[in-house]
Amino acid sequence: MKKPKIRELREAVRSLFSKPYTTRFPMEEIIVPEGFRGKPQFYEEGCVGCTACAQVCPSKAIEVEENLDPANPTRRLTHIPAYCINCQECERNCITGQGIKLTKQFDVSYFSENEVNHSIEHQIILCSHCGGIVGAKKHILWVMKRLGSLSFSQADYIEHIQKSLDIPAIIPVKHEKHEKIERDEIFNITCPKCRRAVYIEDEKIHF
Numbered sequence: 001m002k003k004p005k006i007r008e009l010r011e012a013v014r015s016l017f018s019k020p021y022t023t024r025f026p027m028e029e030i031i032v033p034e035g036f037r038g039k040p041q042f043y044e045e046g047c048v049g050c051t052a053c054a055q056v057c058p059s060k061a062i063e064v065e066e067n068l069d070p071a072n073p074t075r076r077l078t079h080i081p082a083y084c085i086n087c088q089e090c091e092r093n094c095i096t097g098q099g100i101k102l103t104k105q106f107d108v109s110y111f112s113e114n115e116v117n118h119s120i121e122h123q124i125i126l127c128s129h130c131g132g133i134v135g136a137k138k139h140i141l142w143v144m145k146r147l148g149s150l151s152f153s154q155a156d157y158i159e160h161i162q163k164s165l166d167i168p169a170i171i172p173v174k175h176e177k178h179e180k181i182e183r184d185e186i187f188n189i190t191c192p193k194c195r196r197a198v199y200i201e202d203e204k205i206h207f
């Protein structure tokens with residue numbers, strides 16, 4: 001049998017009287033360092049429902065579900081910790097800078113995913129012509145605020161401004177469903193798909 005070396009013996013004796021290098025978690029709370037990237041969380045006040053965070057997420061950890069029921073159209077964003085790699089891209093690219101932030105929570109353990117998945121819901125606005133999604137209502141209002149008076153060039157926007165200010169419609173916007181949209185209706189349409197269709201149709205006439 002090989003004899004133990006003096007250095008190893010010394011280390012063994014020293015370790016008997018020194019504190020362990022590991023922590024006592026979960027018996028004791030761990031204070032994580034500043035800038036630690038834990039589980040992301042949505043914040044109701046800051047999120048406008050634009051889905052930018054879901055689009056930049058490299059691991060598809062933010063799921064977007066859309067309910068197109070005209071009576072109550074909604075968009076739900078759900079963060080799924082099981083797919084999240086805590087890269088912080090969602091926080092960096094959030095258009096408001098306040099909608100999603102990484103917390104310091106690192107101990108995400110669960111029996112069922114639904115216990116830890118975290119959602120936020122937004123009302124969405126549908127195009128009055130094709131029924132497609134124009135955007136989240138809160139997002140549109142956020143854009144309008146930034147545009148200032150420029151947003152008054154869009155009849156649909158004026159309607160939303162009036163509603164958000166809780167004032168009676170000064171300029172009523174007519175939403176009539178019909179097969180073909182005419183060029184003169186373009187200012188009543190916020191849906192990019194319909195606007196594009198009208199412009200293409202218009203260009204065709206000139207060829």
Ligand code: SF4
Nearest residue numbers: 057084085087088090
């Ligand atoms: S931290 Fe990264 S992986 Fe996790 S939700 Fe945000 S963007 Fe996706």
Ligand code: SF4
Nearest residue numbers: 047048051053094099
């Ligand atoms: S506001 Fe921020 S958190 Fe909300 S959907 Fe847009 S990017 Fe995501």
